[in-house]
Amino acid sequence: MNLAIPAGVRDESYSQAIGIVKTKTQWVIAIVGLIALFSLPPFLSDYLNNLLGVICINMIVVLGLNLLTGYCGQVSLGQSAFVAMGAYATGIFYATYHFPFLVSMLFAIVVSALSGIIVGLPSVRLKGFYLALSTIAFQFIVYWVLFKADFLTGGGYGLVIPAVQIFGIAFDTRVKVAYLCILFVVILAFFAKSIARTRTGRAFIAVRDNDLAAEVMGIALTRTKLTAFLISSIYAGIAGSLYAMHFRWLMPDLFTLNQSVWYLAMVIVGGMGSLVGSILGTVFIVCLQEGTRVWFSNLAAALPNLLSVGMGTGISHAALGLAIVLFLIFEPRGLSHRWETIKSTYRIWPFSY
Amino acid sequence: MADALLQAIVSGILTGATYALVAMGIVIVYRSSGIFNFAHGAIILISAFLFWTLVSLAQWPLWACVLVTLAAAYVIGSTIEFLAMRPLLGQPILPSIMMTLGLSMLFLGIYEVVWGHRGPVTFPEFMPMGHWKVGEIVIGQANTIVLGSAIVLLLLFNLFFRFTGTGKQVQAICEGHIIAQSVGIDVKRVLSFVWVIACVCAALAGVLVGATGSVGIHLDELVFMVIPVIILGGLESMGGALIAGFIVGLVEMISATFIDPVIGGGFRQVAPYLFLLIVLIVKPYGLFGWKRIERI
Numbered sequence: 001m002n003l004a005i006p007a008g009v010r011d012e013s014y015s016q017a018i019g020i021v022k023t024k025t026q027w028v029i030a031i032v033g034l035i036a037l038f039s040l041p042p043f044l045s046d047y048l049n050n051l052l053g054v055i056c057i058n059m060i061v062v063l064g065l066n067l068l069t070g071y072c073g074q075v076s077l078g079q080s081a082f083v084a085m086g087a088y089a090t091g092i093f094y095a096t097y098h099f100p101f102l103v104s105m106l107f108a109i110v111v112s113a114l115s116g117i118i119v120g121l122p123s124v125r126l127k128g129f130y131l132a133l134s135t136i137a138f139q140f141i142v143y144w145v146l147f148k149a150d151f152l153t154g155g156g157y158g159l160v161i162p163a164v165q166i167f168g169i170a171f172d173t174r175v176k177v178a179y180l181c182i183l184f185v186v187i188l189a190f191f192a193k194s195i196a197r198t199r200t201g202r203a204f205i206a207v208r209d210n211d212l213a214a215e216v217m218g219i220a221l222t223r224t225k226l227t228a229f230l231i232s233s234i235y236a237g238i239a240g241s242l243y244a245m246h247f248r249w250l251m252p253d254l255f256t257l258n259q260s261v262w263y264l265a266m267v268i269v270g271g272m273g274s275l276v277g278s279i280l281g282t283v284f285i286v287c288l289q290e291g292t293r294v295w296f297s298n299l300a301a302a303l304p305n306l307l308s309v310g311m312g313t314g315i316s317h318a319a320l321g322l323a324i325v326l327f328l329i330f331e332p333r334g335l336s337h338r339w340e341t342i343k344s345t346y347r348i349w350p351f352s353y
Numbered sequence: 354m355a356d357a358l359l360q361a362i363v364s365g366i367l368t369g370a371t372y373a374l375v376a377m378g379i380v381i382v383y384r385s386s387g388i389f390n391f392a393h394g395a396i397i398l399i400s401a402f403l404f405w406t407l408v409s410l411a412q413w414p415l416w417a418c419v420l421v422t423l424a425a426a427y428v429i430g431s432t433i434e435f436l437a438m439r440p441l442l443g444q445p446i447l448p449s450i451m452m453t454l455g456l457s458m459l460f461l462g463i464y465e466v467v468w469g470h471r472g473p474v475t476f477p478e479f480m481p482m483g484h485w486k487v488g489e490i491v492i493g494q495a496n497t498i499v500l501g502s503a504i505v506l507l508l509l510f511n512l513f514f515r516f517t518g519t520g521k522q523v524q525a526i527c528e529g530h531i532i533a534q535s536v537g538i539d540v541k542r543v544l545s546f547v548w549v550i551a552c553v554c555a556a557l558a559g560v561l562v563g564a565t566g567s568v569g570i571h572l573d574e575l576v577f578m579v580i581p582v583i584i585l586g587g588l589e590s591m592g593g594a595l596i597a598g599f600i601v602g603l604v605e606m607i608s609a610t611f612i613d614p615v616i617g618g619g620f621r622q623v624a625p626y627l628f629l630l631i632v633l634i635v636k637p638y639g640l641f642g643w644k645r646i647e648r649i
Contacts (some may be wrong), residue, residue, distance in 0.1 A: 075447065122630075125637045129389055133580050134633050137626040139579075144623045150615075242616065257577070261454050268451045311466050318462025324455030330441045332448045
């Protein structure tokens, strides 16, 4: 049952039929939402702006990963390696070779796109979990190279990046960085939504549902799968650039397999194959991580003799794991499913269906 | 040089036996339900520490410790299947895999709370820890016991699958849950049994591998170390896991002996993964994996 459009609204022209925003109410919500989003950062503390930046960066990665995993059905457990590619490429070109930031960002996108194509190549022959395991291998290799190539990456000491300047504006405060992150998220979310609605996006869905049938229907399987990898690694590359700008200190330990697992968790908790789900899932998981961390470190500070510091982190890890497990038991289809249920309940209230 | 090569081969095979022992528990779950169990390493870790607590702190006799550890693994396995995996039956496979990652995080948290402040520990010696020397080559006795147990376990699994009713039922649900159900097999009961076997394997691996060295957080990382083994052997093959364990152990040890000195260490950790990528390009379904024929 498609309840995306309220009763009585009919498309009268092609431009209306392909529009993302269909009714006046939706326009009002979209514009008010954007204005609210962009007027938010100056009123937030530095801590919250930092968190907002982290959420935005993760959201960009998750939007890309959802196109790859949720739409095209190719599981990637190496997404944080692509982010690392983007972040380090930006860092090296910007901090070491003094290119302008936008140019280094472009380089970063090219680097991660190339690595995305290379990692995607086995997907031509591999199916299901073999592919996921090959992306894990990529993850480990990148992590090792980041340590070993210390003449470029600084190895375990890390790579320090000065405050970024774009067109003479120095992005040196949390508020400015948060603005840039929000801008990118809005643009890239729009792009992701658009890609999902094009022929390519529909080809992704066909490949996910049954790749053999898709091929029979005339979809170029290799090209579609590689396109999915390309798009998701470009998203990860852009996120990596913003990551470098946001944290300004890159370490190999920021880009572990654990982080890749969290990206996948955001996609699954949000709901696979739903871009609204990516947004909800990212906000949910990042807030959950931050919440358990803060709460349990406060708890450990309040009860110093009962809880050692190690125990505090242990309890927060266990709580996170338990939250994921319980969430999957009770809502395996993700937050977007719940969101749709709430929306349709609102539309047809007071009737039950 | 020849001695170094021979030593690398011997240690490679002994390391590979550890990998095979861990891989078998993962393979049996994958085969019957299509889920890669990322929580396997955490279960190994928890049961090894449980065993250590019983044998070192509580000072129980050895056989009682082993029995209680295996019984605990039985309880963990059936609980995981009943509470976490059963609700996801029939859903897409990815949430199930995410579930094992969540479980792994939960178990690691439990480990950190209960045993985390201790750091790595060692079991009291209950296996011969000496070495045999053949010429210049050193063979660890404890590692040889691990090798023997891996082979015995594989034989037991083979006999079990071939000659018992439950074993046949496990084989049947590997072919497809719906087909198995339609010929009257209680898929849920068999799956519960499979998880129990996997967890008991994990506990056994924890005790044996822990006895060959120290017991610490590195036991959890075993689940990632065995990924190349499982891919090379084929995700569905137990025997493949043993053979691939030897091959990957060899690759690791030979690169540790001959390549590490050249590029300054650490290559040992990535050599199996590079090897894995090459294997995937040449033989995408491993040595003994099933290439399923698809119909529309």
